[in-house]
Amino acid sequence: MKEICKIILLFLLIWTIFIQKVSADEKIKIGLLVPLSGQYSELGHSIVKATRMAINKINNKHIEVIPKDTKSSPEITLQSAKELGEQGIKIIIGPVFNENLVYLNELQNITFLSLSNKIDNGSKNIISSGINATSQLRAVKKFIHSNKIERTIFLTPDVNYKNEIKKAISQSKIKIIKNYIYDSSPTKLTNQIEEITNYKIRKQNLKDAIVKAENSNQNNKEKLIEKLKKRDTLGNVNFDALIIADFDQSLKSVTTSLLYTDVSPKDKYFITLNQWFDESLLNETSSQPIYFPSINKKNYEEFKNEFNSNFNQYPNELSFLSFDLVGLVYYLLFKNDLVVDKEIFKKKNMFKGKIGIFEIKNNKINHVLNFYKVEEGKFKKIF
Secondary structure, rough: OOHHHHHHHHHHHHHHHHHHHHHHHHEEEEEEEEEOOOOOOHHHHHHHHHHHHHHHHHHOOOOEEEEOOOOOOOOHHHHHHHHHHHHHOEEEEEOOOOOOOOOHOOOOOEEEOOOOOOOOOOOOOEEEOOOOOHHHHHHHHHHHHHOOOOOOOEEEEOOOOOOHHHHHHHHOOOOOOEEEOOOOHHHHHHHHHHHHHOOHHHHHHHHHHHHHHOOOOOOOHHHHHHHOOOOOOOOOOOOOOEEEEEOHHHHHHHHHHHOOOOOOOOOOEEEOOOOOHHHHHHHHHHHOOEEEEEEHHHHHHHHHHHHHHHHOOOHHHHHHHHHHHHHHHHHHHHHHHOOHHHHOOOOOEEEEOOOOOEEEEEEEEEEEEEEEEOOOOEEEEEO
16 A cells, blocks of 8 residues: 555655646747738837837746737637737737727637727726726826816817717716817817817907997096906906827827917816827927826836847837736736636736726726826926
8 A cells, every 4th residue: 555655655756746747847938910011010119129128128938929910900809819829829919009909709718909099898808908098097186186176177189089089078077067078170160269268258248348438437447458358358367277088290280279278277277198208399388388198108118228229229109008018917927826717817906017907807907007297398207
């Protein structure tokens, strides 16, 4: 009996060593779906380089990222994903574009970390990892609360992401008076901003006040008239802050229209969404201060400089996100004893990346963002 026990124990020991040896030699493969050819190939190659940087930082020879070309095509994206799946890969970073997700729900055994910031894509195996609107509005909500801002309106352009904004307002539970949908064409925009700010009424209030002062018998009426004529309008608007869900030139058109209607960022809070530190905002001095949520600027600058040092070019924003996603996957796998299954994105976890803090729960990723303002030609961190 003792001999049998010894043989069994010896067998178990040998088997354990064998399993450990296999595990030590076996690589953990992470797939990557990006456009490596065609119109957006530069973007795709930048993301590949960022993931290589991440692998070097992790410095674990058992972790490998395997890229595949999507050619920005939903059909080719599906085929490339199948080829990665045939290699035993169960987690794939990508694809980049939301329209390339359409067929990936066919591969329920693979989890995709889409680089899109769309809140809800309708597929259980696709997790949107971009800086979504809900994450941004949570940071805005924190800013509003800390500054005791009571009356906030929302301005959303009539574009394809307006429904995303509507969902984010609901999910973030941010308190607003009203969400105005506006037309971005210059003529219509100005007219709409005039209505939102009661510009014509306030303009008429000023004219009436000047006439009243001119017809009065006040001793100081000349000074009063002179003071009134220096104004553009008379009377207040019914909000303390406004959130403008816009970007680039369209954002500047909105702030210009607000200034035209005598609404100044010196008197009311101008808040917008993540601008990725668009340096053209630094030159818009009349629209400052303007506030926005975003990633960790210091880490972003360090990443860009290191990327440039390695590859003699500067990366795009999605490269920074993909760099963090490699670290996130490695972290979750490490916590899950290197077992790749669907549970790792269901459990509640927090991961501190270069972008900031990732919150993972129930196959969803949100970000805890920083908050900045543009003032005096600089990006200034608030929290």
